[in-house]
Amino acid sequence: MDLFNLAPQSERNLLPNDGEVFYYGTLFSRKEANAYYEQLLEEIQWRNDEAIIFGKLIVTKRKVAWYGDKPFDYTYSKTTKSALPWTETLLELKEKVEATTGETFNSCLLNLYHDGSEGMAWHSDGETALKKNGSIGSLSFGAERKFSFKHKSSKEKIDVFLENGSLLEMKGTTQTYWLHRLPPTKLKMKPRVNLTFRTIDEKE
Numbered sequence: 001m002d003l004f005n006l007a008p009q010s011e012r013n014l015l016p017n018d019g020e021v022f023y024y025g026t027l028f029s030r031k032e033a034n035a036y037y038e039q040l041l042e043e044i045q046w047r048n049d050e051a052i053i054f055g056k057l058i059v060t061k062r063k064v065a066w067y068g069d070k071p072f073d074y075t076y077s078k079t080t081k082s083a084l085p086w087t088e089t090l091l092e093l094k095e096k097v098e099a100t101t102g103e104t105f106n107s108c109l110l111n112l113y114h115d116g117s118e119g120m121a122w123h124s125d126g127e128t129a130l131k132k133n134g135s136i137g138s139l140s141f142g143a144e145r146k147f148s149f150k151h152k153s154s155k156e157k158i159d160v161f162l163e164n165g166s167l168l169e170m171k172g173t174t175q176t177y178w179l180h181r182l183p184p185t186k187l188k189m190k191p192r193v194n195l196t197f198r199t200i201d202e203k204e
């Protein structure tokens, strides 16, 4: 083993195979992260998500928002949303995520979990409108929550805790072979804001 060429902790792949997930830890001081958290709660046009499950329209407790370079239509949970134009704050955060990952993004899906009872079920982000094997940059603010990956065939599980102001990147074949979720928890939790920067394929 070459001890001088070990990747720094922040760039180690969390997945053992079939994909790449990098946890960069916190990108901001606690003070900066808290300021972004307050700002995003205030300025984002949060609305309850709608999903069609077994043919029924369900309104989720979690709130969502969708921003981008253009008014892209994005079908998510079988409902379609049109992207709003970037805010100054979102552009600032997008640049930070781009500088850290070396990738570029043209849209962002935001989630607001009000407390520990809200989460997101097992899924992968392989929607056809997304660039194939493209990077997804996921920024977290507010409550620190557990995030889990599960391999679709081996069922192997990997957990990571997403700190206030932290960045997680999923890329390569991650969405093909792995599911991920934000499990609900009975622990008392303040709200959490999550931003997932994505690339919508524009060649339609």
Ligand SMILES: O=C(O)CCC(=O)C(=O)O
Residues within 6 Å of the ligand: 109, 111, 120, 125, 138, 147, 180, 182, 194, 196
């Ligand atoms: O809340 C999170 O950390 C992840 C959300 C997620 O997986 C998604 O929006 O597709």
Ligand SMILES: [Fe+2]
Residues within 6 Å of the ligand: 123, 124, 125, 180
């Ligand atoms: Fe996801």
